[in-house]
Amino acid sequence: MKAATIRDVADRADVSVASVSRVLTGAGPVTETTRKKVMEAVDALQYVPHSGARSLSTSKTQTIGVILPDLYGEYFSELIRGMDVGARALGYHLIVSSSHDDAEEASAAIRSMRGRVDGLIVLSPHLDAANLATSLAGRLPILLMNGGADAGxxxxxxxxxxxAVQAVEHLIATGRRRIAHISGPTGNLEAESRLAGYLEAMARANLPTTVVEGAFTQASGHQVGAELAARSERPDAIFAGNDMMAVGAMLALQDAGLSVPEDVALVGFDDVPxxxxxxxxxxxxxxxxxxxxxxxxxxxxxxxxAAGAPADTACEVVRPELVVRPSSDPAAQARTTSGDRPRDSASLPHLKGENPQ
Amino acid sequence: MKAATIRDVADRADVSVASVSRVLTGAGPVTETTRKKVMEAVDALQYVPHSGARSLSTSKTQTIGVILPDLYGEYFSELIRGMDVGARALGYHLIVSSSHDDAEEASAAIRSMRGRVDGLIVLSPHLDAANLATSLAGRLPILLMNGGADAGxxxxxxxxxxxAVQAVEHLIATGRRRIAHISGPTGNLEAESRLAGYLEAMARANLPTTVVEGAFTQASGHQVGAELAARSERPDAIFAGNDMMAVGAMLALQDAGLSVPEDVALVGFDDVPxxxxxxxxxxxxxxxxxxxxxxxxxxxxxxxxAAGAPADTACEVVRPELVVRPSSDPAAQARTTSGDRPRDSASLPHLKGENPQ
DNA sequence: GTGTGTCATGTAATCGGTTACACGGAATTA
DNA sequence: TAATTCCGTGTAACCGATTACATGACACAC
Incomplete structure (x- = not known):
C-alpha cells in the first residue's frame, strides 16, 4: 500500500487533479459540491500532499533553516523555542543544525541546507562565518544574528x-570600584562588544580594568572565578560576559568561602532562566x-x-534591560522568588499548563 | 539569475544529466575525467541539487521530524541536542516542532510533517497522543518516547x-520517614510511573504517603513546596517528579526559612544541567x-x-542512576563543584571549546 | 574480421504536485 | 433564438532530480 497521490484522490472524487489541487491550496474557484467530494476522498485516503513535489513546482519549501554555533545552553534553546512558535504561526517548519563552531562546519551545514529551506537564520558569532554565510547562501534570504552590527x-x-555599560555603571553606583570582567572568547563578536562596553565605562569612571578571557561556558566561568578569588588584589565585583560564566564564577567564589554579593558583586548577561x-x-x-x-x-x-522588493538591510537592535537581583544588591532579595519572572509573550501559549492541580 | 539545475551543469560539463547525477550521488560508474569535468561545472555554477526534486524521485527526504510536548526546559533541549548530533553524523536533517500539549495540536503537527520526513520521534507524554501518532503516521516509521512501556x-x-523506587529508598536509608511526593500532571505517563514507584516503595517500607500534584514546571514546584512547608505535619523529605519542580520546591522551602537538607531533604529526577x-x-x-x-x-x-525488514518493536529501557548531592546528604557537599559533571558522549564534540583562554 | 563481453555514457520515463490555457455549459442580454 | 459573458473544470506542460534501459566504444579472443 503506497501513499495516495493527488491522482488517486482525483479518481476517487471523480474530478480532475486540477480541482483537487485547487481545493487543497485554496487557489482558484471551486463549487461547494466538488469541494466536498474532494475533501471526502482526501479523508478516506488519508491523503497528504507530497511536500517535495509541491516544492518542486512552486519552488518554495515553507521551511526555515537555523544554523547554531557550538555553544549550547539555555540561551540558544530559548531562542529556538521562540522561533518555533513564530514558525508554526506562519505555517513554516524549522530545520535546526547546531554545533558549528568553525567556519568550515558552518559552511557545510549551510551547503546541506541549500535547496531545502526558503531562508536561513545564522547565529554563528564570528565575523568570518557571517561573511561565509552570505556568500554561500547565494540568492537565499539570510538573517544574521551573529552580534555584529552589520549594515548592508x-x-x-x-x-x-x-x-555592558549599564552593568558597569550599576556596579559603580552601588559602590564597587575593583570591577573585573570575564570576557567571552576572542573572535566572538558578542563577547568583543561586551568587553568594549566594559572598557569604555571603566575608562569613563577612571577605574583600572581587569580582564580575563573565558569561553562563555559555565566551566570556564568557574575556572576564572576561582583564579580571581585567589588573587591578592581581589576584585569587589565581577561582570561576566554571559550568565553561564557568571553562574560558574558564583560557585567558584562560594567554594572559595567568599560571599556574594558582600565580598564580590556579580553581574551576568542574557537573563537565561x-x-x-x-x-x-x-x-x-x-x-x-x-x-x-x-x-x-x-x-x-x-x-x-518579499523577495525582489526593496531590499531590507536594516540592522535591528535589541536593547537589554538591567535586572537587579541580590547577586549585586542584597536589597533586591525580597523580589527574587520563583514567580517573579515576566514571561516573554512567546511563551504565553504554554502558561495554560502551569497551574498545578 | 535562477538557481542552476542539473541540466545547466550537464551542459557546461558537456556530459549528460545522468553522468552528473552519478557523480553527485556516487552511484554508478564514472571515469575520472567526467568526474572532474562535472565537479568543475558544479563549483563554477554553485550548483546544489534541489532536495524536493530529489525526494520526489527517491521518495526519501533525509529528514527526521521531532514532535515535542508543551513542556520545555532543559530536558528537551538536551534531548534535541543529542538528536542533532546523531542526525548530522548520519547525514540527516532535523525538523522540530514543539509545544504540542493536547492531542489535537500534536495531530496537526504530525499531519503537516507527513511527506516531509522519513520518520518521526514523538515525545508527547500522553497515551492518546501516542495512539494518535501511530495511527496518523500511516506507513511512516515512528519512535515513541512518551514514557509508556509500550510493547508492539x-x-x-x-x-x-x-x-522512583531508588529515590525513595535512598531517602529512607538516610533516615527520612515523612516523605512527600510532588507528582507530575495526571495523564502524563512519565509522571504516573514515577508516582507508582514512589507509592510502591513507601508501601514496602510501611510509611504513610503524601502526594500533591504539580505540573512538571518550576513554578508549580514552588507553589507545592510552599504549601508543604506550611503544613503542620511538615514532611522531612520531598521527592519531586522532576528536577524543575524540585528546584522550585527548594526555593520555596528556603523562602520559608527552612534549610535543605537539614529540615527537608530533596530529590529530583532527570539530572538536567x-x-x-x-x-x-x-x-x-x-x-x-x-x-x-x-x-x-x-x-x-x-x-x-530497514523498512520492510522484520519489524523492530522492541521497547528499549533507559535505567536512571542515582546521583547523590547535598540536597539529600550534606556529606556529598565536597563532591559538588562545577567540574564534576561527567559529560555525555554526545557532548564530546563541544568540549574543545571549553578551555578558557 | 567477426563475435562477445565490459563498461562508461546518453536518452527518456518517472516521481507528484501546480497552473496556464482551452473548453463547455449556464446565465444574461439583444 | 442567437450572441456574449462568466466561471467551474479538465488537459497537459512543467518543475528538477533519479535511474532503467539502450547505445556505442573498445578490448580481447577466436
Missing amino acids: RPSIVVDNHGG IAELVRPGLTTLRIRIADTGRSALERLVRLVD | RPSIVVDNHGG IAELVRPGLTTLRIRIADTGRSALERLVRLVD
Missing part, C-alpha cells in the same frame, strides 16, 4: 556595548530571548515573501 | 518506576539525556533504512 545585511543584534534560580539570584541584562527568536523568524519570513 | 511499537522509555548548579546541589536520578536523544535518532534511522 539584514540582521538583528543585541546592544551588547550598551548593556536559571539566572533567577541560583542563590543569590543573578543580576543580569535581560534579553527577551524567546521574543527575539520569534521576531527574527517573522522578519526572515517577511524577507522570503 | 518501537519505543524508548526511561525506567521511571525503578528510578542546572541540578548541580543550585545550592545545595540537587540529588537526582541521572538520565544521560543527550545520549538518549542521540541513540533514539540512530535507532529511528535504522528503522527507516
Whole structure:
C-alpha cells in the first residue's frame, strides 16, 4: 500500500487533479459540491500532499533553516523555542543544525541546507562565518544574528556595548570600584562588544580594568572565578560576559568561602532562566530571548515573501534591560522568588499548563 | 539569475544529466575525467541539487521530524541536542516542532510533517497522543518516547518506576520517614510511573504517603513546596517528579526559612544541567539525556533504512542512576563543584571549546 | 574480421504536485 | 433564438532530480 497521490484522490472524487489541487491550496474557484467530494476522498485516503513535489513546482519549501554555533545552553534553546512558535504561526517548519563552531562546519551545514529551506537564520558569532554565510547562501534570504552590527545585511543584534555599560555603571553606583570582567572568547563578536562596553565605562569612571578571557561556558566561568578569588588584589565585583560564566564564577567564589554579593558583586548577561534560580539570584541584562527568536523568524519570513522588493538591510537592535537581583544588591532579595519572572509573550501559549492541580 | 539545475551543469560539463547525477550521488560508474569535468561545472555554477526534486524521485527526504510536548526546559533541549548530533553524523536533517500539549495540536503537527520526513520521534507524554501518532503516521516509521512501556511499537522509555523506587529508598536509608511526593500532571505517563514507584516503595517500607500534584514546571514546584512547608505535619523529605519542580520546591522551602537538607531533604529526577548548579546541589536520578536523544535518532534511522525488514518493536529501557548531592546528604557537599559533571558522549564534540583562554 | 563481453555514457520515463490555457455549459442580454 | 459573458473544470506542460534501459566504444579472443 503506497501513499495516495493527488491522482488517486482525483479518481476517487471523480474530478480532475486540477480541482483537487485547487481545493487543497485554496487557489482558484471551486463549487461547494466538488469541494466536498474532494475533501471526502482526501479523508478516506488519508491523503497528504507530497511536500517535495509541491516544492518542486512552486519552488518554495515553507521551511526555515537555523544554523547554531557550538555553544549550547539555555540561551540558544530559548531562542529556538521562540522561533518555533513564530514558525508554526506562519505555517513554516524549522530545520535546526547546531554545533558549528568553525567556519568550515558552518559552511557545510549551510551547503546541506541549500535547496531545502526558503531562508536561513545564522547565529554563528564570528565575523568570518557571517561573511561565509552570505556568500554561500547565494540568492537565499539570510538573517544574521551573529552580534555584529552589520549594515548592508539584514540582521538583528543585541546592544551588547550598551548593556555592558549599564552593568558597569550599576556596579559603580552601588559602590564597587575593583570591577573585573570575564570576557567571552576572542573572535566572538558578542563577547568583543561586551568587553568594549566594559572598557569604555571603566575608562569613563577612571577605574583600572581587569580582564580575563573565558569561553562563555559555565566551566570556564568557574575556572576564572576561582583564579580571581585567589588573587591578592581581589576584585569587589565581577561582570561576566554571559550568565553561564557568571553562574560558574558564583560557585567558584562560594567554594572559595567568599560571599556574594558582600565580598564580590556579580553581574551576568542574557537573563537565561536559571539566572533567577541560583542563590543569590543573578543580576543580569535581560534579553527577551524567546521574543527575539520569534521576531527574527517573522522578519526572515517577511524577507522570503518579499523577495525582489526593496531590499531590507536594516540592522535591528535589541536593547537589554538591567535586572537587579541580590547577586549585586542584597536589597533586591525580597523580589527574587520563583514567580517573579515576566514571561516573554512567546511563551504565553504554554502558561495554560502551569497551574498545578 | 535562477538557481542552476542539473541540466545547466550537464551542459557546461558537456556530459549528460545522468553522468552528473552519478557523480553527485556516487552511484554508478564514472571515469575520472567526467568526474572532474562535472565537479568543475558544479563549483563554477554553485550548483546544489534541489532536495524536493530529489525526494520526489527517491521518495526519501533525509529528514527526521521531532514532535515535542508543551513542556520545555532543559530536558528537551538536551534531548534535541543529542538528536542533532546523531542526525548530522548520519547525514540527516532535523525538523522540530514543539509545544504540542493536547492531542489535537500534536495531530496537526504530525499531519503537516507527513511527506516531509522519513520518520518521526514523538515525545508527547500522553497515551492518546501516542495512539494518535501511530495511527496518523500511516506507513511512516515512528519512535515513541512518551514514557509508556509500550510493547508492539518501537519505543524508548526511561525506567521511571525503578528510578522512583531508588529515590525513595535512598531517602529512607538516610533516615527520612515523612516523605512527600510532588507528582507530575495526571495523564502524563512519565509522571504516573514515577508516582507508582514512589507509592510502591513507601508501601514496602510501611510509611504513610503524601502526594500533591504539580505540573512538571518550576513554578508549580514552588507553589507545592510552599504549601508543604506550611503544613503542620511538615514532611522531612520531598521527592519531586522532576528536577524543575524540585528546584522550585527548594526555593520555596528556603523562602520559608527552612534549610535543605537539614529540615527537608530533596530529590529530583532527570539530572538536567542546572541540578548541580543550585545550592545545595540537587540529588537526582541521572538520565544521560543527550545520549538518549542521540541513540533514539540512530535507532529511528535504522528503522527507516530497514523498512520492510522484520519489524523492530522492541521497547528499549533507559535505567536512571542515582546521583547523590547535598540536597539529600550534606556529606556529598565536597563532591559538588562545577567540574564534576561527567559529560555525555554526545557532548564530546563541544568540549574543545571549553578551555578558557 | 567477426563475435562477445565490459563498461562508461546518453536518452527518456518517472516521481507528484501546480497552473496556464482551452473548453463547455449556464446565465444574461439583444 | 442567437450572441456574449462568466466561471467551474479538465488537459497537459512543467518543475528538477533519479535511474532503467539502450547505445556505442573498445578490448580481447577466436
